[in-house]
Amino acid sequence: MSFCTICGRVAWNKSDFCRYHKEALDGLQSSYELWRKASELSWDEYIEKLCQIDETGRWVLDVAEQIRSGDGLSTPT
Amino acid sequence: MSRVMVITEKPTAAKRIAHALDDNKTPMEVKKRGASYYDCKRGTDELIVVYALGHLFELKQTVKGWTYPRMETSWVPKYEVEKKATQTKPIINLIKRLAKDVDTFVVATDHDIEGSLIGYLTLKYACKADPMVARRMLFSTLTDSEIQNAFDNMSGTLDFPMIEAGQVRHEIDWLYGINLTRVLTLAVKNTAGWFKIVSTGRVQGPTLSYIAEREQEVNLFVPYPFWIIQAKTVHNDMEIELEYSKKRIDTKNDAENIVKDLDGKTAHVDSINSRTTAQQPHPPFNLSTLQSEAYRHFGFKPSRTLAVAQSLYLDAIISYPRTSSEKLPQTLDLKEILKGLGKMKNYSSMVKQVVQAGNLIPVQGKKSDPAHPAIHPTGSKPTKQLTPTEKKLYDLIVRRFLSLFGESAVKEHLRADIKHEDYLLYLRGLRILKHGWMEFYGPYTKTNEKELPDISEGDSFLLSPVNDEERYTQPPSRFNPSSLLKLLERENLGTKATRARIVDSIKSRGYTLNDKFELSTLGYALFETLEKYMPDILSPELTRHLEKEMNDILQERTNRVDVLSRAKGDLLELLENFKLQEGKIGNELVTGLQRYWKSKEELGECPKCREGTLRVIRSSKTGKRFVGCSNYSKSKCDQTFPLPQKGDLSPLDMTCPHCGYQMFQVVSGRRKWETCINWTECPGRKDELKALEEQRKKRTEKPQKENKK
Ligand SMILES: [Zn+2]
Numbered sequence: 001m002s003f004c005t006i007c008g009r010v011a012w013n014k015s016d017f018c019r020y021h022k023e024a025l026d027g028l029q030s031s032y033e034l035w036r037k038a039s040e041l042s043w044d045e046y047i048e049k050l051c052q053i054d055e056t057g058r059w060v061l062d063v064a065e066q067i068r069s070g071d072g073l074s075t076p077t
Numbered sequence: 078m079s080r081v082m083v084i085t086e087k088p089t090a091a092k093r094i095a096h097a098l099d100d101n102k103t104p105m106e107v108k109k110r111g112a113s114y115y116d117c118k119r120g121t122d123e124l125i126v127v128y129a130l131g132h133l134f135e136l137k138q139t140v141k142g143w144t145y146p147r148m149e150t151s152w153v154p155k156y157e158v159e160k161k162a163t164q165t166k167p168i169i170n171l172i173k174r175l176a177k178d179v180d181t182f183v184v185a186t187d188h189d190i191e192g193s194l195i196g197y198l199t200l201k202y203a204c205k206a207d208p209m210v211a212r213r214m215l216f217s218t219l220t221d222s223e224i225q226n227a228f229d230n231m232s233g234t235l236d237f238p239m240i241e242a243g244q245v246r247h248e249i250d251w252l253y254g255i256n257l258t259r260v261l262t263l264a265v266k267n268t269a270g271w272f273k274i275v276s277t278g279r280v281q282g283p284t285l286s287y288i289a290e291r292e293q294e295v296n297l298f299v300p301y302p303f304w305i306i307q308a309k310t311v312h313n314d315m316e317i318e319l320e321y322s323k324k325r326i327d328t329k330n331d332a333e334n335i336v337k338d339l340d341g342k343t344a345h346v347d348s349i350n351s352r353t354t355a356q357q358p359h360p361p362f363n364l365s366t367l368q369s370e371a372y373r374h375f376g377f378k379p380s381r382t383l384a385v386a387q388s389l390y391l392d393a394i395i396s397y398p399r400t401s402s403e404k405l406p407q408t409l410d411l412k413e414i415l416k417g418l419g420k421m422k423n424y425s426s427m428v429k430q431v432v433q434a435g436n437l438i439p440v441q442g443k444k445s446d447p448a449h450p451a452i453h454p455t456g457s458k459p460t461k462q463l464t465p466t467e468k469k470l471y472d473l474i475v476r477r478f479l480s481l482f483g484e485s486a487v488k489e490h491l492r493a494d495i496k497h498e499d500y501l502l503y504l505r506g507l508r509i510l511k512h513g514w515m516e517f518y519g520p521y522t523k524t525n526e527k528e529l530p531d532i533s534e535g536d537s538f539l540l541s542p543v544n545d546e547e548r549y550t551q552p553p554s555r556f557n558p559s560s561l562l563k564l565l566e567r568e569n570l571g572t573k574a575t576r577a578r579i580v581d582s583i584k585s586r587g588y589t590l591n592d593k594f595e596l597s598t599l600g601y602a603l604f605e606t607l608e609k610y611m612p613d614i615l616s617p618e619l620t621r622h623l624e625k626e627m628n629d630i631l632q633e634r635t636n637r638v639d640v641l642s643r644a645k646g647d648l649l650e651l652l653e654n655f656k657l658q659e660g661k662i663g664n665e666l667v668t669g670l671q672r673y674w675k676s677k678e679e680l681g682e683c684p685k686c687r688e689g690t691l692r693v694i695r696s697s698k699t700g701k702r703f704v705g706c707s708n709y710s711k712s713k714c715d716q717t718f719p720l721p722q723k724g725d726l727s728p729l730d731m732t733c734p735h736c737g738y739q740m741f742q743v744v745s746g747r748r749k750w751e752t753c754i755n756w757t758e759c760p761g762r763k764d765e766l767k768a769l770e771e772q773r774k775k776r777t778e779k780p781q782k783e784n785k786k
Pocket residue numbers: 004005006007008009017018019020021
């Protein structure tokens with residue numbers, strides 16, 4: 001059994017994350033398009049922004065911080 | 078002469094009822110070994126007014142063993158089940174003795190499901206009397222006149238459907254609460270050997286589920302950006318803020334173009350429009366609207382509002398507060414109530430206005446309640462000095478009542494349309510043309526009045542400065558006690574009598590962290606386990622079904638025995654299923670509990686005594702937190718460490734490379750850092766502290782530079 005690299009819950013379907021952090025990652029990736037259209041941010045700038053603003057949900061923030069620290073999660077294609 | 082026993086719900090109610098019923102208004106309180114009763118004369122009758130203490134009897138399992146399933150119960154004195162309930166023993170004994178030579182029994186408890194059940198159980202198990210021949214007094218306020226009237230016109234029979242509905246609710250709550258809590262607790266015990274009560278119940282399950290769902294929405298929230306336009310101008314030496322006609326601009330590019338097109342340009346007043354609206358008074362209070370208004374204005378938790386309202390009711394200055402009704406019946410003597418209020422200094426001038434206006438037909442709401450009217454003042458003077466809290470709530474109730482007779486409030490909404498080419502900006506004003514009922518409701522009304530500056534059509538303005546500002550969409554807000562209570566009411570979960578307690582218990586059991594109802598790791602572990610293995614317990618269907626069955630009992634469409642036997646059958650099936658999965662349930666709860674204890678309280682083994690556990694402790698004197706050893710209370714170890722006073726702490730699975738002490742993480746706002754519990758003394762932290770300080774300095778300088786850009 002593998003565990004979420006962020007919170008230690010059981011990992012979801014072979015991913016590195018539990019179902020909550022996996023869902024947060026999905027939400028974060030799918031929202032990028034709208035951010036890009038609205039303010040022409042690069043992926044890195046977008047991640048940095050999410051880390052800074054108060055409204056970001058806790059699980060989304062966890063995932064954004066992990067991406068920022070450079071663990072290999074990359075821009076969605 | 079006949080001896081009549083009047084059974085009341087509480088000591089204060091007994092005192093008032095005895096006072097109202099005694100011919101000379103001087104009932105005698107007879108004290109006997111830790112309990113008392115009131116002796117009164119009424120006509121040729123001798124009245125013995127006794128009191129319960131809420132419930133005197135509780136359910137107990139008839140077959141021994143702390144295990145499940147346990148399906149059979151009987152009613153026993155409360156002190157046999159709850160060790161703390163020692164006060165009930167002398168009361169039950171006294172009632173038993175007095176009941177021996179009584180001719181007529183009268184139940185005078187609150188007229189609702191719980192009150193009816195309390196009266197019935199006291200009659201049956203303390204008085205050993207036949208409930209079929211007992212009589213019932215019905216009232217909604219404890220004023221002398223209403224009590225006397227209720228006694229002189231009492232009903233010849235008890236309200237058996239109400240009693241059965243109450244009994245069945247207690248029985249089913251007991252069955253579900255006891256058996257499911259044992260499933261969870263024993264799963265933990267059999268897995269890890271720990272005995273930690275992990276509870277759930279019929280209403281608590283769905284409540285936890287609503288909180289968890291909201292928590293997930295908040296935690297998964299990805300904010301989106303939008304921009305707003307801020308425009309200012311100066312008119313008659315006064316700075317005026319204008320509102321851009323489109324509240325949200327979707328892209329940065331569009332926002333910048335608008336600013337470019339408007340900044341420094343001239344705009345003119347195209348038109349000034351006005352519209353008037355009339356607003357009726359709010360309907361009379363029921364318990365839930367009173368609770369939510371008291372939370373809004375005074376910050377009272379719903380359970381507190383109920384307790385304070387209960388004490389105002391027992392002082393006979395307001396009507397019975399546990400009501401759903403928003404209606405005042407025509408039989409209510411409004412003139413008499415107003416007369417009473419008119420004698421109170423704070424309200425006399427308002428009452429005069431109401432009487433002079435001559436409209437004594439109050440506004441009514443939609444909801445009704447078969448047993449009680451909406452909450453209203455009785456007009457009686459308080460018999461004691463009210464506490465500041467009581468005063469506040471009483472004032473809110475009186476003013477709400479007076480406002481019901483007021484005329485509609487009339488508001489004038491003004492809007493000036495200001496144009497530059499195709500761009501439109503607004504300037505708004507709100508004037509209250511007639512205060513009407515708002516005058517009575519006074520401090521509890523929202524007015525938002527705003528004068529429109531002195532401008533006319535054709536006036537021109539220089540728009541400067543015009544700016545855009547980036548904003549973000551907001552996550553849904555977490556529950557507060559009042560919004561959670563409202564949700565339970567809307568979903569028809571629990572009753573007006575039990576909801577506030579359920580809301581409190583979710584927090585006191587450690588499932589949520591603060592008044593914002595943020596789910597704790599324990600709450601998560603419980604929710605996740607229930608979701609996986611007992612989803613039915615989280616679903617509101619189960620409890621809604623019971624509320625419907627209770628309602629059917631009240632309407633005499635079904636009966637207690639049938640409802641109970643169906644519920645037992647369903648529960649047995651659930652329990653058999655759980656038994657098979659006990660190991661899995663235990664594992665998940667144990668992992669969750671470990672995480673909870675780890676994150677909330679404990680910071681590893683004590684380095685001094687090597688026996689106790691280091692815990693975060695709050696000083697009762699200073700309120701400051703520090704780390705102490707769990708052996709401290711046993712006077713075995715005095716190890717302590719200071720802690721940073723701000724931020725959430727969680728232990729890390731590592732020790733300090735410099736001093737070997739336990740490391741932990743601090744999260745304060747957006748900042749997050751790691752240190753050891755020995756941080757103030759640790760040789761390796763001195764450089765770190767310096768570096769941290771420098772970083773902090775840099776951070777405060779940076780935004781200034783950015784501002785200059
Ligand atoms: Zn996770």
